[in-house]
Amino acid sequence: MRSVITRALLVAAGVVTVVFLATAGFLLFSGAAAVSESADQRDAAVVAAVLAVSSNADDVRGTIARTSAGAEGRMSVVLADGTRLGVGGGTPVASVGGAVVSVVPATVPFPFGAVFLVLGIAAVALGVAVWVGHRPFTPVLSALRVLASSTGRRVRLSGPRELEALASSINAATERTSLLMAKEREMIADVSHRLRTPLAALRLDADAVGSGPVAERIRSAVITLGHDVDRIIQALQPEEGEPEGTCDVASVVEARMAFWSAHACDQGRMLEVDVGEPAWVPLAPDALAAVVDALLENVFRHTPAAAPVGVSVVRHAGWVTLVVEDGGTGVADPSSALHRGSSGVGSTGLGLDIARAAAEATGGTIHLERGRLGGARVRLRFGEANSHHSPASPRAWRLWRGHP
Incomplete structure (x- = not known):
């Protein structure tokens, strides 16, 4: 029973752990992507602020180089006269005086380190959950052990109400069986004793038959029947340890x-x-x-x-x-x-x-x-x-x- 409970707890806690890991991984990845996007927005805002006061290509190019996105080659600016500064492509992020600032989104790595850390914590929590989960079942297991070791005697246990009711039913069935067996033994004993009177008469009649093979067989059968009746009566009251x-x-x-x-x-x-x-x-x-x-x-x-x-x-x-x-x-x-x-x-x-x-x-x-x-x-x-x-x-x- 304990192994069954352990397997059930492992399955339940395992499902919760998988869901927790999947959710944690998704949230960590989403958070890293949001941080990267916010950094790109700040870099674009810096370049846009420069464009608002000056359209000089050298000034704008220097500002792009000083940003993280620009240093990584992910930012470009198209001035109002069509001049392109920086690496081309990307998604338009800001527009100032006809100039457009574009940024290529950064590749966000999956946070494996954080996921492994969460996995370790989840493994520890899984063991604790199984250990703690066994505690509510302790009275049930104790009651079941009492039931298993109570063969042939009255069951006395304290535990869940359902098991106490089961113990009462077992006791009632045992008492009923003992009563039926006692009645059966009494009935067989009564029948066996009742057989003695006609058996005695039959023995006398067999003795009066005379001699011969048939008479001997009749007497032998009567003797055998008498022994069988005696054996039945003796079996009804067996000696202890016989x-x-x-x-x-x-x-x-x-x-x-x-x-x-x-x-x-x-x-x-x-x-x-x-x-x-x-x-x-x-x-x-x-x-x-x-x-x-x-x-x-x-x-x-x-x-x-x-x-x-x-x-x-x-x-x-x-x-x-x-x-x-x-x-x-x-x-x-x-x-x-x-x-x-x-x-x-x-x-x-x-x-x-x-x-x-x-x-x-x-x-x-x-x-x-x-x-x-x-x-x-x-x-x-x-x-x-x-x-x-x-x-x-x-x-x-x-x-x-x-x-x-």
């Missing part, structure tokens, strides 16, 4: 695919899994597991039962890429698919929003594309733990250019 932790993406994906492969088998889906080498990212295992479950739940819910599914993990150049793709019909509106609550097709968009938030928490990105299986491909890039990687920008990409 580290996020790290996890191996390959291990987490492999563990979750043991659950989802059973569902794929029931629906007759072809499931391709390629987890590759261990790849560690700065996310808690539960957080990454929630991402995998959210993406695969979208696939199983919104694609035909026989549509193939592919899951892969690739580690390269400080990034860990998790790819989930399907052979469905794709995403009708990719431009809004990554916005929570507006993904379409009867979905809230919460799954993609969870995935996006997890990727961006590691400095990564989410990409929504058409995959090699013909449907949607969600590609998450996570920043690898304890590894240098170039910043990813933009963070959310929405690409839909047809089949590759």
Whole structure:
């Protein structure tokens, strides 16, 4: 901000300086020309006074020689009998008894010395003007610095009324945001607690089903759901300074695919899994597991039962890429698919929003594309733990250019 003010002051003072120099140069030149013309008028008056009392050529010639204009060869006199004395030409200045006095105007040099002096004074005045001009902006700059350093806390500043009003608006918006977040946490907590009663009933019913592969899958799903509800409740009250932790993406994906492969088998889906080498990212295992479950739940819910599914993990150049793709019909509106609550097709968009938030928490990105299986491909890039990687920008990409 200070540099912007300095440039503005320099431009304004520079324009004033240019106008001042042009005006000063014109006035100095005009003044020198007026002085020269006045001197010529005086010389002509001296010669005219001699002509008034004598028309003797020698007397007049001597008078011309004694004047500045005559000494410079710029004055001439034409007597009444036609005799010309001095250098011919020039502008008639005086006439006495039929004699005419003429003077050639002198060449007036441009006053460069005076202009350079004025230029030096103007340069000094320009520096003083910039220094003095900054003083009225000091309260504004101080208030802006307070605003810039008040991220995450209440803004308290004194300065121009407009900035004080802006600070009040920021405080009001912060309080409103905090209130909305608190209400959202309370709502999620209430919903999570309400889920415990039907979840307990579902667990009892699952235990009563008996034995067999289907019964085991039902019990496994109920246990997973119970863990998810517990994780939601725990996330609502995080401990101060609790580290996020790290996890191996390959291990987490492999563990979750043991659950989802059973569902794929029931629906007759072809499931391709390629987890590759261990790849560690700065996310808690539960957080990454929630991402995998959210993406695969979208696939199983919104694609035909026989549509193939592919899951892969690739580690390269400080990034860990998790790819989930399907052979469905794709995403009708990719431009809004990554916005929570507006993904379409009867979905809230919460799954993609969870995935996006997890990727961006590691400095990564989410990409929504058409995959090699013909449907949607969600590609998450996570920043690898304890590894240098170039910043990813933009963070959310929405690409839909047809089949590759």
